[in-house]
Amino acid sequence: MTDTQQLDDYIVNHSDPEDEYLYRLYRATNIHTIHGRMQSGHLQGRLLKMLVLMQRPKYVLEVGTFSGYSAICMAEGLREAGVDGSKLFTFEINDEMEDFTRPWIEDSAVSSWIDFRIGDACVEAPKLGVAFDMAFVDGDKRRYVETYEAILPLMNPGGIILADNTLWDGHVIDPAYDHDHQTLGIRAFNDHVRDDKRVEKVIVPVRDGLTIIRVLNDHCSGQSVLC
Numbered sequence: 352m353t354d355t356q357q358l359d360d361y362i363v364n365h366s367d368p369e370d371e372y373l374y375r376l377y378r379a380t381n382i383h384t385i386h387g388r389m390q391s392g393h394l395q396g397r398l399l400k401m402l403v404l405m406q407r408p409k410y411v412l413e414v415g416t417f418s419g420y421s422a423i424c425m426a427e428g429l430r431e432a433g434v435d436g437s438k439l440f441t442f443e444i445n446d447e448m449e450d451f452t453r454p455w456i457e458d459s460a461v462s463s464w465i466d467f468r469i470g471d472a473c474v475e476a477p478k479l480g481v482a483f484d485m486a487f488v489d490g491d492k493r494r495y496v497e498t499y500e501a502i503l504p505l506m507n508p509g510g511i512i513l514a515d516n517t518l519w520d521g522h523v524i525d526p527a528y529d530h531d532h533q534t535l536g537i538r539a540f541n542d543h544v545r546d547d548k549r550v551e552k553v554i555v556p557v558r559d560g561l562t563i564i565r566v567l568n569d570h571c572s573g574q575s576v577l578c
């Protein structure tokens with residue numbers, strides 16, 4: 352076992368456990384889907400739940416449901432925070448995931464906090480007419496800047512955007528990936544957010560990199576009906 356694996360095990364063993372339902376979902380995702388490693392997993396799942404609890408959002412947006420692991424974790428946070436009428440809207444663009452994901456969400460203990468929709472979050476989320484206090488961006492890495500610009504006007508001042516995979520397995524600093532479209536998408540996003548005066552931001556080196564972005568009060572250009 353490598354030092355990194357040992358440290359990962361140590362971290363997981365000294366953090367809250369994932370419950371049995373999430374453990375089964377994690378395993379089923381790995382068995383029944385091609386890209387099982389895309390799901391959040393134990394450590395990031397506990398972090399997402401805790402960040403929801405700390406932020407106490409009314410409405411949360413997720414870009415990229417996949418098998419529902421992160422959605423269920425965030426909904427656990429919503430249930431525990433107890434904000435009246437709180438809801439997670441989670442979008443999955445790949446309709447082939449619906450048959451797998453919908454039963455896992457509907458059979459979970461937090462299904463009433465989750466509104467799962469098939470569609471492009473960048474197109475569909477603005478149609479909801481909802482202002483979000485939190486968003487988890489975990490969709491197409493090539494479209495991160497576009498996704499960010501689509502959802503930023505939907506955020507309440509003080510809202511938090513979490514962007515996943517922003518270190519992209521270290522490829523962001525590896526010249527061998529200079530022609531890889533996903534790496535280029537993440538690099539463009541990281542530069543874009545760094546230079547964006549509408550937000551505060553910090554990259555946390557958890558798992559594959561998680562950027563925490565806090566929306567400042569005057570982030571709206573005045574064009575959005577929600578602002």
Ligand SMILES: C[S@@+](CC[C@H](N)C(=O)[O-])C[C@H]1O[C@@H](n2cnc3c(N)ncnc32)[C@H](O)[C@@H]1O
Nearest residue numbers: 389390391415417420421443444471472490491
């Ligand atoms: C990394 S996986 C999501 C993993 C999940 N959030 C989790 O942590 O368990 C990314 C998913 O985003 C979906 N996706 C990509 N672009 C999207 C978009 N614009 N709107 C909705 N879903 C999108 C992909 O089809 C894929 O299933």
